[in-house]
Amino acid sequence: MTPRETPVPPAVAALPHDPRGYPIPAITPRDAEGNPTFAITGAARTLICAIERRCSICGTPMAAGPVYRVIAAAETEALTAAHEAGRTAANKAPSPEPPGHRACMLFAAFTCPFLARPNARRGQDADVMGSALTRGTARGSSAESGTEIGGAVAGFADYEFRYTPGANQVAFVFSSLTELRTHQLGADQIPELISALTDAEPAVGTCPPYLLDDEEAAAAYASALLEEAMARSRRSGVTEA
Incomplete structure (x- = not known):
């Protein structure tokens, strides 16, 4: 399936595209030559989206209410069992x-290689709040679990995040499952995306320039947000004292 044949949310279609024609998510950093590095997420870009409540894919604001992410097979099965x-x-x-x-x-579930197939392998090592995520490990597969679940698009009532300055990492936790759409392959979500786009309200706002193709702008804006947060914390400490 080519980029032109896939259903695409308008805010995603408005993003910069790579030479193959694929949109570049807002959290995807650029290398020194300005090329997108799809294998990793940018800490500065991720922090901006977390603080400003922006979608990590299209970079536009997320309204109050549920937020969504694509989860792996093991997470899907654990949430299903709890429910x-x-x-x-x-x-x-x-x-x-x-x-x-x-x-x-829903779009990311079938266009991102790491999300679209349950046997996709992680491209980078990571240590997030004490949880080791090893390069080369699979997101999960039906062959390992004995089920037909490869993952899901999950909705949650809200999220919290923590930024670790020394490690330059942003980690998220999510509360209260609101929806769980399972799939074996990410492409299973295409009919639901078509339906969602048919019924969708117009996107609010556009992706800001500091989340587009200028990595220096993203880093500078993230630093400014951190300085503002630290200043508020200092002022709060003085007030309480």
Whole structure:
């Protein structure tokens, strides 16, 4: 399936595209030559999206209400089991993968190579809040679990995040499962995306320039946001004292 044949949320279609014609997500950093590095997420870009409540795919604002992410087979099965047992299902394990709009995550489920297939391998090592994510490990597969689940697009009531300056990492936790759309392959989500785009309200806002193709602008803006947060914290400490 080529980029022209796939259903694309309008805000995603408005993003910069790589030479193959694929849109470049807002959290994708650029190398020294300005080329997108799809294998990793940019800490500065991720932090901006987390603070400003922006979709990690299209970079436009997320309204109050549920947020979404694409989850692997093991997470899907754990959340399904909790829901079937009548327990409140949440996603409290720290994740480096930020949330986004429902339509954007349905799109990401079948266009991102790491998300689209359950046997996709992680391209980079990571240590997120004590959880080791090893390069080369698979997201999960039906062959390992004995089920037909390869993953899911999951909705959650809200998210929290933590930034670790020394490691330059942003980690997310999610609360109260609101929706769980399972799939074996990410392409299974295409009919639902078509339906979602048919019924969707127009996107609010556009992706800001500091989340487009200028990595220096992203880093500078993230630094400014951190300085503002630290200043507020200092002022709060003085007020309490």
